[in-house]
Amino acid sequence: xxxxxxxxxxxxxxxxxxxxxxxxxxxxxxxxxxxxxxxxxxxxxxxxxxxxxxxxxxxxxxxxxxxxxxxxxxxxxxxxxxxxxxxxxxxxxxxxxxxxxxxxxxxxxxxxxxxxxxxxxxxxxxxxxxxxxxxxxxxxxxxxxxxxxxxx
Numbered sequence: 001x002x003x004x005x006x007x008x009x010x011x012x013x014x015x016x017x018x019x020x021x022x023x024x025x026x027x028x029x030x031x032x033x034x035x036x037x038x039x040x041x042x043x044x045x046x047x048x049x050x051x052x053x054x055x056x057x058x059x060x061x062x063x064x065x066x067x068x069x070x071x072x073x074x075x076x077x078x079x080x081x082x083x084x085x086x087x088x089x090x091x092x093x094x095x096x097x098x099x100x101x102x103x104x105x106x107x108x109x110x111x112x113x114x115x116x117x118x119x120x121x122x123x124x125x126x127x128x129x130x131x132x133x134x135x136x137x138x139x140x141x142x143x144x145x146x147x148x149x150x151x152x
Contacts, residue, residue, distance in 0.1 A: 042084035062097035112139035
């Protein structure tokens with residue numbers, strides 16, 4: 001009687017299937033960790049932008065004229081890279097100049113929902129796509145959300 005050594009095709013396919021499942025799980029975990037890290041870094045950067053803007057504009061008494069370009073020229077920001085979302089972000093003063101807004105655009109629905117639920121001690125409020133009341137209800141699934149942080 002002849003004995004064959006090696007693995008059968010079924011055994012090999014089973015091993016490949018298990019490896020595929022483990023790889024998919026690893027990739028999903030990696031993406032979750034990466035998104036969490038990007039959000040944590042963004043919150044830290046946003047807090048520094050708010051702090052530096054407050055310090056810079058304190059002597060003036062109001063926030064009129066504040067912008068990303070102004071903050072870069074004064075040294076409060078190193079560059080014009082957005083903390084999160086697209087590069088179309090901005091820092092603007094309110095109409096009365098007593099507060100300013102840090103506006104992030106192009107945020108995904110999950111990033112938008114994150115910023116409406118996280119406690120930001122440095123921000124007095126958050127608006128999503130122009131809505132300040134119950135902003136968590138206005139996050140769009142299209143990935144083109146605008147989140148504004150109101151700072152006094």
